Amino acid sequence: MLVTGASSGIGAGFAEAFARAGASTIGICARRADRLAETAERCRALGATVHEWIVDFAEPGQAEELARNALDGMGGVDILVNNAGIPKRRHVTATDSATVDRVTQINYLAPIHLTLALLPQMLERDAGRIINVASVAATLSSPGETAYAASKAALAVFSECMTVDLWGTGVKVLVVYPGIVDTELFSIPDNDPLVAEVEAITVDDCVAQVLDALDRDALEVYTPAHFKDFAVGKANNVEGFLAGTAQYVQQQQAAKA
Numbered sequence: 680m681l682v683t684g685a686s687s688g689i690g691a692g693f694a695e696a697f698a699r700a701g702a703s704t705i706g707i708c709a710r711r712a713d714r715l716a717e718t719a720e721r722c723r724a725l726g727a728t729v730h731e732w733i734v735d736f737a738e739p740g741q742a743e744e745l746a747r748n749a750l751d752g753m754g755g756v757d758i759l760v761n762n763a764g765i766p767k768r769r770h771v772t773a774t775d776s777a778t779v780d781r782v783t784q785i786n787y788l789a790p791i792h793l794t795l796a797l798l799p800q801m802l803e804r805d806a807g808r809i810i811n812v813a814s815v816a817a818t819l820s821s822p823g824e825t826a827y828a829a830s831k832a833a834l835a836v837f838s839e840c841m842t843v844d845l846w847g848t849g850v851k852v853l854v855v856y857p858g859i860v861d862t863e864l865f866s867i868p869d870n871d872p873l874v875a876e877v878e879a880i881t882v883d884d885c886v887a888q889v890l891d892a893l894d895r896d897a898l899e900v901y902t903p904a905h906f907k908d909f910a911v912g913k914a915n916n917v918e919g920f921l922a923g924t925a926q927y928v929q930q931q932q933a934a935k936a
C-alpha cells in the first residue's frame with residue numbers, strides 16, 4: 680500500500696487508518712521529512728512496517744522514481760492512494776501560466792504517472808485498488824480556483840475513463856471528492872481566502888467515508904455526501920448554477936467591502 684501526501688491531513692489520516700485496520704506494510708511519501716516521520720511513527724505504533732520516501736511531485740520524473748522505489752522496497756503495491764496535492768485559490772486574472780503548470784504537474788500529471796507506473800504489476804496479479812483524491816472543486820466550478828479545479832477535474836475524468844478500460848479486471852478505481860475537510864490546506868501561504876464559509880468535516884470522518892466506499896466497491900464518494908446533490912444540481916442547470924455562483928461571490932465581496 681502506498682499513500683502520497685502522507686505528512687499531514689487526509690493522507691496522514693489514510694496511512695493511520697490503514698495501519699489501524701491491520702495493514703502490514705505501508706509506503707508513505709511527501710516533501711517534509713519531519714512530518715512524514717511523525718506519520719510513520721504513529722503507523723509503526725499500530726504495528727505496521729513503514730517505508731518513507733521524500734518526494735517532490737513538482738519535479739517531473741519523481742512519480743516514476745517513487746514507483747520504482749516502492750516496488751523495490753515493498754515488492755508490490757496493492758493499494759495506491761494518490762492524495763498529495765496543493766491548493767491554488769487565486770482569481771483567474773491573477774493566474775499565470777507557470778502557476779497552472781505547477782498545479783497541473785502536482786495535482787494531475789504526477790498521480791497519473793504514478794498510476795501508470797504501478798498499474799502493470801496490479802494487472803499481473805489481477806488485483807489492485809487505486810484511490811484518487813480529487814475535490815468537489817472538480818465538479819462545482821469553484822470560484823477563484825481555475826487551475827486547481829481543472830487539475831482535479833482532469834484527475835477525476837482520467838480515473839473514470841480508466842475504470843471503463845479496466846472493467847472486468849481485478850483493478851478498481853475510486854474517485855474521492857472531498858468538500859471542506861479541516862486540514863492545513865487552508866493555511867498554506869500564497870492562497871486567497873475561501874469565498875464561502877462552509878462547515879468543515881474532520882479528517883477522520885473523511886477517511887471513514889472513503890474506507891466505507893472502498894468496502895462497497897463504489898466508483899466515487901463525496902465527503903460529505905451532500906456535495907453530490909450540488910454536483911447533480913449543477914449538471915441539471917449549468918447556466919443557472921454558474922450565474923448563481925457568480926451572484927453569491929459578488930454578494931460576499933460586497934458584504935466584506
Ligand SMILES: NC(=O)c1ccc[n+]([C@@H]2O[C@H](COP(=O)([O-])OP(=O)(O)OC[C@H]3O[C@@H](n4cnc5c(N)ncnc54)[C@H](OP(=O)(O)O)[C@@H]3O)[C@@H](O)[C@H]2O)c1
Pocket residue numbers: 683684685686687688689690708709710711712714734735736737762763764765766785812813814815816856857858859860861862863864
Ligand atoms: N482539505 C480539504 O477540504 C480538501 C478538499 C478537496 C480536496 N482535497 C485534497 O485532498 C488532498 C490532501 O489535502 P489535505 O487537505 O490533507 O491538505 P494537506 O494537509 O496540505 O496535505 C497535502 C499533502 O500533499 C503533500 N504535497 C503537497 N505538495 C507536494 C509536492 N510537491 N510533492 C509531494 N507531496 C506534496 C503535502 O506534503 P508536503 O508538504 O510535506 O510535501 C501533504 O502531505 C489534496 O489533494 C487536496 O487537494 C482536500
